[in-house]
Amino acid sequence: MILPLYIDPGTGSMLFSILIGAAATLFFLAKALLLKIKLFLSGKKDGKIQLDSSFKPYVIYNEGNQYWNTFKPVVEEFEKRKIPLEYLTSSKTDPIFEQKYNYVKAEFIGEGNTAFAKLNMLSAGIVLMTTPGLQVYQLKRSKNVKHYSHILHMPNDATTYRLFGLDFFDSVLLTGDYQATDLRYLEEKRGITKKELVTVGCPYLDVYKQNIADIPAEENHPFTVLVSPSWGDVGILKKYGEKLLDPLAKTGWRIIVRPHPQSKKSEAEMLERLTERYKDNPNVVWDYERQNIFSLKKADIMISDFSGIIFDYTFLCDKPVMYVNAGIDLRPYDAYDLDGKELWQYSVLKKFGTELKEEQFSNIKEVIQSVSDSKELEEARHAAKAEAWMHEGEAGKNIVDFMVSKI
Template sequence: MKKIILSIFISIICFQAPAFAYLDPGTGSMLLSALIGIVATVFFMLKTLYYKLSGGFLSLFGVKIEKKKHGIVFYSEGKSYWRTFKPVLEALDKKGIQATYLTSSEDDEGLQFQSNTIDCKYIGEGNKAYTQLNMLEADVCVMTTPGLDVLQIQRSKGVKHYSHVVHAPTDAGLYKLYSFDYYDSVLCSGQHQIDSLRYLEQLRGTESKLLTHAGCPYMDVLAERLDQEKPVVRDIQGLPHVLIAPTWGNNGLLKRFGLSLLKPLAEQGYPITIRPHPQSFIAESELMNELQLELKTFANVKWDRSADNFDVLANSDIMISDLSGVIFDYAFVFEKPVITMQFEANLLGTEANDLPDKVWELNVLNQIGKQISVDELASLPELVKSLTTNANIRQNIVMLRDESLFNYRHSGEVIAQQLIDIQASVNGSEHSLMNLSAVDTSKKMDLAS
């Protein structure tokens, strides 16, 4: 029976009929994902029938057939997310809880994780991974990947509960449309995420999700590393070291302001490290080449393309950036000021368009440093110096972190326990959800509020 089911599946996937039409890669991927979803449904129907028939027959001879099923499963779409999952898996390991870590990155550091209770596996990339995930059987599936049941990853009939871990302190409004709608729970890093998700639920009439006060695990990893290492701030002529760390694309700092931002600091001798988003060297290679050529005569300007950003974050005094998520890593963990530029962010296609107010980030930029206009670029060197000597900046940053980030430095333990309680709940424990630490069980927000 198993061989027949496998043969049907392979035949459907491999068969190619002639078609006189063009499909772009995105559409083709979506259609293939839909096909995988249909096949998965048929697979589970046939598998259930197989177990019932064979189980009933073999039970006459005292033989039992056990279905392979997981407890808590984590899926990582790339190696950069290991820092988010690591503290949670370590906490589960200490508690002796069985779990499985699946990754789509062959060089994921998590594959080297040593544990007697955590099984770590590489499952391939793209549709190879999606196929396995769409046929997964587990009590709880935990992901940082948005768009469940919207993009390529579909809800498997064999999974009882899907949980999303928000892997950054940024507002849910900055994600693409319907990123969280079909998850059963979202483990949030701050109250602003809960507020946005509750609003969107009422706006769309979707079922209320379980929203927990979780935290941001990768920040705990950064904080622990900062405790262990003693960064040395480099110094040139007593001037503060400036880190330029923009995102890429239309909202990117370098694309919008370029040399008008960089040259005033370089000409006054400020030590500068420029760390563009890796995608900039691919999608904006002409711009990168132009900037490097114009700045090559400045000995105080360095470019950083290292895989690990810890050293440049630790060994600088102030950051200049845009809406890149790294600004909150820098402010909350390293407790250093950030300068951002005022411009109209392109939020087309994001959840922000359905929210009644500005996303959280745009309201707090002056609390972690200062947001300036293009007209203030000429005075940027003086602003850098004043912010790095302002004793109140660090106090403001710590206050905002305490208000906006749940369970700083111990979110891994909190999330691990929340997942244990969720697993107990889906398996019939009546009191398990009552044990969840700091769960948001509020009703949907009033749209008029």
């Protein structure tokens, strides 16, 4: 008797993903083999990099819409200089498809393994990306790419990626000089090749600065608290939930809750529960917009944890910040190998932020009202900004200068 086989939906989905990834890999392997045969028959070589019809001097890879503003100043600088640029994206709705560029060619290359299969077969001079983990996970170095460069998409510590996130890039483009110190320490400790570390500025903050200035002020502005957490077990929304939001909702102030984008995928049940709980409270607003600048502009004070949005708010709006020290396990991150050294972002947060403790939640209105924006806090914010956001307004130009210098 032949027994019927049952595959549960989760396993079936995983097997389907593997099959799609394998098919895509075989397709691009076959394409690469065909190109190699043509090169062999023609006998043409150019040093270490085999030049072929698919070779592109300058390539950008964007893994998702959230990074468009990191690449936008770079793309526009290429267009301004009339230099051809290949822009590969894993988002069908990438904002680049709404633009009308003459020198920038955009292409959707699929997601996940499908995208990696094509990237692993690239033929290019320099490839710029925000995606970490090169040569660690599915994303591999192509032997027909001369230079891989990682652009930091945040002004905080460069060691908050998962382990070995930046180890196998040829260069890392920094937002501030301070980020180089810990990267050099890890190179020495791990015995890996030294990368080029070049401070170029923070392109997405350059974009946000202009965009937030263009937003008109509210005519009848209510006092507004922005709750903007990270995600995961130590994110304040998951860790405290109603314990934090209930007393905030009772203040009568406008409370904007902006969950981390990953929460919609990984913590959907929690968000549904909290949304249902406050659905009849008109003062509690949920913000899922792609850009955070509208909520940042409205907020009079921010409550967060270790999320990088703290620095967006601090550098762009120059207003008070409160943080909940929820604790974070650094073992999965590069920072764990710094041998106990305190991260820059934690040390400066203690200087320009005010810690909010769990036992203060019950009288949170009085606690927030007691937070005064002193000259000392203001100076600490400005000092942090000067360290982390260098070359303000010049990132696009500096990045293209660097990329051109590599070819």
